[in-house]
């Protein structure tokens with residue numbers, strides 16, 4: 652394989668690029684993720700690139716089933732049901748397709764070409780519309796039965812929480828620490844602190860866009876509630892990062908995703924200050940994603956180029972356990 656087409660299907664953005672054997676990214680394209688007909692839009696975006704590629708690597712929001720090449724009703728896409736990514740794009744372009752979760756692809760990208768180069772144990776965490784992780788353990792990426800290992804965004808960080816995650820569960824980490832979750836966290840703080848004046852309150856009352864970017868911008872301008880939202884975000888991020896460290900024993904945790912990467916001035920100090928409080932022993936070092944928001948794209952390309960290949964196993968028949976031997 653000499654040149655591959657890498658595609659990153661995100662909740663907010665679609666990215667695609669041709670990637671050469673040397674890892675060089677050419678003809679990077681981006682567009683907004685559509686409400687409907689996502690595979691048609693992806694296919695049209697990459698039509699001419701696919702004709703110059705030898706294989707396709709896809710990083711996508713999950714959950715998914717990499718054995719069957721489908722997305723399984725992803726909570727952060729507006730398109731419900733099963734989405735046949737591999738069948739549709741592989742069929743349209745007549746190319747082999749490798750599918751990975753975007754967070755696993757991000758981990759592979761940072762492991763082979765980014766901040767985690769040379770490490771056998773590392774975790775990549777992405778704070779964007781959703782919250783995902785990919786883990787490299789003992790020198791290999793963890794996948795799980797369907798490629799959904801480490802859906803850490805659905806770790807419960809507050810069992811008494813009334814905040815509902817996009818998946819429907821209560822108190823999940825992603826319900827706080829993601830672009831989709833931050834406005835919910837902000838509205839909760841606005842209710843709890845009804846006496847505090849805040850620009851966020853005006854935005855909330857006028858049904859204005861209370862998105863993550865607005866909240867961070869107001870925090871930077873000194874708005875008291877927005878600043879508290881960001882502090883709360885940082886504390887919960889630290890709590891979740893500590894749980895991730897306990898689960899995977901990484902030498903390094905790489906932080907990525909637009910919500911984190913665009914707001915490091917407000918987040919890095921607070922996360923580092925809070926992390927020891929929640930950690931088992933010394934917390935692992937943290938580093939920003941060296942590939943920026945292209946980590947999943949680079950990881951998907953690496954998988955398609957065969958630098959590392961997901962071992963997709965067909966489901967085996969479960970046999971009855973051997974009968975206990977008589978005494």
Ligand SMILES: [Zn+2]
Pocket residue numbers: 804805816817818819820823825
């Ligand atoms: Zn959830």
